[in-house]
Amino acid sequence: MKTANTLNPLPLSPLTSPLDEQQSTRLQTALVDLSPLQLAWVSGYLAGLGGLTTAANRSAGQPADAPESGPNLTILYGSQTGNTRTVAESLAALVRARGTEPRLLSMADYRPRDLARERLLLVVVSTQGEGEPPESARELHAFLHGKRAPRLEGLRYGVLGLGDSSYEHFCKTARDFDERFKALGGQPLLAPQYCDVAFQEAASAWSLTALERAAEHLVPREARIIQLPGTRPAPKTPPALDQAAPLTAHLLENRIVTTADAVGEVHNLALGIDPAALSYTPGDALGVWFRNDPALVEAVLRATGLDGDAPLSLDGAAYDLREALASRLELTRLHPTVVKAWGGLIGSEPLAALGQDPARLRDYAAGRQFIDLIAEHPGRPDAAALAAALAAALHPLRPRLYSIASSQAEFPDEVHLTIARVGYRVGGQERAGGASDFLTRRLTQDTPVAVHLATNPSFRLPHDGDAPVILIAAGTGVAPFRAFLQQRAAQGDRGRTWLVFGNRNFRRDFLYQLEWQAHRRAGVLSRVSVAFSRDQTDKRYVQHRLIEQGRELYTWLQEGAHLYVCGANAMGRAVHEALLDLIAAQTGSDREDAGEQLTALRRDGRYQRDLY
Structure with a gap:
């Protein structure tokens, strides 16, 4: 959600700037509704684009490539869907706007042993599923909780977590990082910030505070645009736009x-x-x-007694209430915070009691939509206040x-x-x-x-087209593997490919079956193993197929195969457990040794997962 801009850019004049009148007008128009964080980002971007040095360096006559003294700032992000990367990049832009170039890295590209040398560190990380770190953060997270984690007495750090309070383990990964840094002797620059689904405002405020706390330790040097590790060079064509400009x-x-x-x-x-x-x-x-279903929008209006034509302001833009409910506000995912807010609006004692039991509250919200909440707990607060209260309580449509x-x-x-x-x-x-x-x-x-x-740089085909790959999916998790096989076919890759796919019924939902058969005939797909859970009395899932074919799968891994898993979090955990069992069985080792082998595969980019 865009925050209100409290910084009014000073008027530009062609007489006092190198811009002509038309350029000045365009610049003023572009800046007028930007938040302080966005203005800082634009400032850092333009400074890097123009190759400008800081005022401090210029006044001192310091060359642009002068050696740096004092600690640098490292910003690490662990992201699954890209939100934490966006926050980290905005934070880095704030730093550049003040004349210092931070070290910005995905946790997937960071060497954990470098922690011992860090002096200033800001961490932005999300949490997946039942309190698990995102794939890019797993190695660093495991390192911090292992025996090799170094003492960090010289580290000053800050942690920002993105999560969803409708899950039991809200922002657990961020809490884990904060607790481990502290236990290893690190000194927090500021209190950790744990952001809910609507994270923008809280993340912006934390970023500004974190920079203020770190500023006294930073040494200004030339700000510049650098290529992020693990990313492709910028295309010559215009890049894909972000959520703000789809x-x-x-x-x-x-x-x-x-x-x-x-x-x-x-x-x-x-x-x-x-x-x-x-x-x-x-x-x-x-x-x-x-857009939300028009019938659902009308049902909400009827249940609340509100006028759909009533004006409403959202983020500084004017809507009528009907359009806001259709295109700007979340109606089909009921968040626990909305349940508590509605209970407060109508003065409901049952909802107030429900709000005191987080587990019951999560279960209640998970199986309902907003229309169900107001139908089960009706109330008609003052109409003049209700529309604005709903706009504040309902989450923005994402x-x-x-x-x-x-x-x-x-x-x-x-x-x-x-x-x-x-x-x-x-x-x-x-x-x-x-x-x-x-x-x-x-x-x-x-x-x-x-x-x-x-983008998902942590889920990529191997650069070597001759490398074998094993693709494990259930249900619609097979989607990226359809793309993988099309890509391998187009590139003429010669590496073997093994698809392990599971769903309910062979006849009813063997997704893309004809395409897999065509890839088999063309030699692009070497092997297919299937598990249809409802085609027999005892349910069989992909993890069972992995155990049954453990010898062949382990042989593929020994021959350099890359392993990919895509599907629901529960399926991903079951597959991981099966991999531990089959590796232990094939090597005669225990599950701890098998876990180390999987960790090594992940570190080498040969075990990649995309779970949701």
């Missing part, structure tokens, strides 16, 4: 890839894009904006992320998504997932859809 795509095809009698309905969507504006790599995800299921090498101006339509019943009423229903039922070829690219 691109536009349009529907080309909506094809159901399950049978009519399948338990779940899965679609393959093909969206047309401008390849000059959006360039993606297999393993990346696409963020998709959507784009949903989907793994990209196509390769641009095969579909240069398209991006494909594998979408399971979410549907369930609450109190006898049919409910649908906001994004999946919009994309599979309500999106037409005449309706543009806003999208943004979420």
Whole structure:
């Protein structure tokens, strides 16, 4: 959410600046609604773009490449969906705006043993699933909790966590980092900040405070734009825009890839894009904006007694309430904080009691939408105050992320998504997932859809096309592997590929079966192992297939295979446990030794996971 700008740029005049009148006007227009954090980022970016040195260096006559004295600032981020990377890059821009070049790294590119030499460190990290670190942070997290972790008495640090309080282990990874730094002798620069889903305002405030605390230890030197480790060089074509300025795509095809009698309905969507504006790599995800169902919006208006035409201000922009509910506010994901806020608005004692039991509150919110909450706990607060209170209580509508299921090498101006339509019943009423229903039922070829690219550099095919790969997926987790195989086919890679896929039924939901068969015939796919849980009395999942074929799988690993896992967090944990068991069985070692082997594979980039 964009924060209000409290810094009013001074008027520019062609008489006092090197800009002409038209350039001055354009610059003023671009800056007028930026927040302090955004202004600082733009300042750092422009300083680097122009190759400017700091005023301190210029006045002292210090050359741009003069050796640095004093501690440098390192900023580490551990990201799964890209939010923490965005925060870290904004923080780095703040530092550059003050004339110092920070060391900005993904935790995946950081050598844990370098911690012993750090003096100033800011960490931005998310939490996955049941309190687990994101894939890029796993090695550093394990190192800090292991026997080789060094004493850190000389370290001053700060920790910012991004999470979701609807999960039991809210921001656990960030808490882990803070506790371990402190236990190893580190000195906090400021209190840790644990941000909920709407993180922008809290993250901005923490970033500014962290920089103020670190400023007295920093030594100014030339600010410049540097290439982030693990990223591709900047393309000559315009880059894909971020969430603040999405691109536009349009529907080309909506094809159901399950049978009519399948338990779940899965679609393959093909969206047309401008390849000059959006360039993606297999393993990346696409963020998709959507609109809430108009029928749901009207139901909320009826239940609250509010006028849909009533004006409402959100982030400084004017809407009528109906449009705000349709396009700006979250209605289909009920967050525990919304339950507590509604209980406060209507003075509900049952909801107040529910708010005192976090586990019950999470369970209640997980199975309902906002319309269910207000239907089960009706109330009619003062209409004049209710609309603004709802806008403050409901979370902003965020784009949903989907793994990209196509390769641009095969579909240069398209991006494909594998979408399971979410549907369930609450109190006898049919409910649908906001994004999946919009994309599979309500999106037409005449309706543009806003999208943004979420890169995932920690989930990539090996650079060596001769390297064997093992792809393990369940359900729609197979989406990125469809892209992987298209890419390998287009590149003419000769490495063997083994797909291990699981779902409910062979006949009903063997997703993309004909495509896998075509890849088998073409020699792109060497081996397929399947597990359909409901085709026999005893349920069989992908982890069972791994154990059954443990000897062959371990042989592939010994021959240099890269291992990929994509699917739900629970599936990822089950697969990891199965890998520990099969490695221990094949080597005659214990699970601790097997864990070290998996850690080594992860460190070498040969064990990559994309879990959700």
